Amino acid sequence: MSAPAKSSRSSGAGRKLGRELGFLLLCLGALAFIFPFYYMVVGALQPEPDTGISGAFPNPGELSLANFQNINERVPLLRALFNSAVYTGGVLLGTLTIGILAGYALSQLRWRGRTLVLNVVILTLIVPFQLLMIPLYVMIVRGWGLGDSYLGMILPFLVNSTAVFVFRQFFMQIPSDMLDAARVDGAGELRILTRIVLPLSKPAILTAALITFIGPWNEFLWPFLVTKDSALQPLAVALANYISTVAASTANPFGAILAGAVVLAIPAVGLFILFQRHFVESEASVSLKE
Amino acid sequence: MGAPRANRSRVPALLRGRRSAAQVAGYLFILPYLVFLGLFIAYPLAFAVWMSFYDYFFAAPGANVERPFIGLENYRNLLLQDETFRTTLGNILVFIAVNVPLTVALAIVLATALNANVPGRAFFRTSYYVPYVTASVAVIAVWGYLFFSGGLVNRILGDLAPEPSWLINKTWAMIVIALLVTWKQLGYYVLLYLAALQNVPRQLYEAAEVDGAGILGKFWHITVPGLRPATVLVVILSTIIGANLFTEPYLLTNGGGPQDQTLSPVLYMYRQGIVQADAGYGAAIGVTLSLAVLAIAAVQRYLLERER
Secondary structure, three states, X not given: OOHHHHHOOOOHHHHHXXXXXXXXXXXXXXXXXXXXXXXXXXXXXXXXXXXXXXXXXXXXXXXXXXXXXXXXXXXXXXXXXXXXXXXXXHHHHHHXXXXXXXXXXXHOOOOOOHHHHHHHHHHHOOXXXXXXXXXXXXXXXXXXXXXXXHXXXXXXXXOOHHHHHHHHHHHHOOOHHHHHHHHXXXXXXXXXXXXXXXXXXXXXXXXXXXXXXXXXXXXXXXXHHHOOOHHHOOHHHHHHXXXXXXXXXXXXXXXXXXXXXXXHHHHHHHHHHHOHHHHHHHXXXXXXXX | OOOOOOOHHHOOHHHHHHHHHHHHHHHHHHHHHHHHHHHHHHHHHHHHHHHOOEOOEOOOOOOOOOOOEOOOHHHHHHHHHOHHHHHHHHHHHXXXXXXXXXHHHHHHHHHHHHHOOOOOHHHHHHHHHHHHHXXXXXXXXXXXXXXXXXXXXXXXXXXXXXXXOHHHOOOHXXXXXXXXXXXXXXHHHHHHHHHHHOOOOHHHHHHHHHOOXXXXXXXXXXXXXXXXXXXXXXXXXXXXXXXXXXXXXXXXXXXXXXXXXXXXXXXXXXXXXXXXXXXXXXXXXXXXXXXXXXXXXXXXXXXXXXXX
């Protein structure tokens, strides 16, 4: 990147200035992106909200976990986290199973109509949720009576074309000669998939699991429509209901809300920071390839 | 397309017999996906259109209500008489007018800066992406705390703070929501542009340097046009996300306030179609909105690709 610097005598100083300017911009950007998260944690740990500038830099001795206790009394956190986990886990299990089977069929198996189905998969990516919201609600909640159930929350999330794509792209890199050899030895396709393809595909499984995880974990609208019973609400829904009804019911509503927000944010942010390479590469490349 | 490249004539006879087994396996393996696709995308899609031509109310389970066919009446009411729907369309245009240009400009600038050989690239990339993977509800909680009338933003601004405060101000409330969504999604678009920057030929920059172009000249005449295909994608994606706005006005401005100035079409659809139980009307809102977004995306694509 810096190699051709010598070739341009005139713009050497300008380039340096540009890079410094760019660095400054990046720092400002990072501040704008990180500060609200820092402020979320600070607000969650302050027993009394202090919205002054000095309040953003509190004395560590004054911090406490009282807000977490407060939110836990209004929104039982363990129960809500359990619901989030069941909802997310159900979506993960279903999406990975369906996605692996479909990805394998669309990459390593030859059958009539494959190209057509592939185009349909792409097409589903542009179907807007706003078009599906009312009919899905009428069908699942009113028609099938699956309101206030995990199954009702999970079902519409199982069609995940992004996951299908991640698996298809990955399976295509596996040499088909290798699979043909197994076929000659008499192995069935399911056996080839589970014994040969899947052990080679751990990175793809991890990537698909991560991008699938943040969907239901962060989702508000659909589980909000499905669950009226607070004992079944995932944390995002329970916290949102607390925010919209809180008014003046506690001494420090902001503290309690922010404590809930921290609990909701930590699993997704934590997973992202641990496995960020898997998130980033897949998301950007999937959208550019379409 | 990724089909086995082996020379077919050399495929052993045994394997050729297995080809039909592969056919069957192909259908079996794609079946679960197709079943769910049919149940949760294709069927609801058709159901939405069908429902929008009926006076489709839902009642308590067990109760039998009549749902007469009413032709285009839902659409006629929606487009010709419903003032609130018109307000929601105006609101979403304000949102898009703030969100989309800001998203494109900031994402290109940050991606270009990130593409240079600067220290701490991994750190910057991570920090930009964190809001994108965080739940809207959590992010809204902090923004509400920052922007409420006694919040940090107003404390810093002092007398410059708008009156009434941001989230209860008819002009500012939607702008704050548009800024929030820009902030939340930006990291994704930065990475998208960063990937697209790798496709801009390096020689173009070198040639421009020989011609004596400065940093701004290179940015404006090479980077920006080189990124145009990515920009088409970013503009269309952010428009679609904007048209789906729901959670932010629902939570941050108390369900679309002040005076419906942040009421989004999807929030209105929820009110009419689910709270008021008029699913037929709600479906008509959904169909109209989807067609509008499709049309806007087509226009955007035409305008952005025309000059190439």
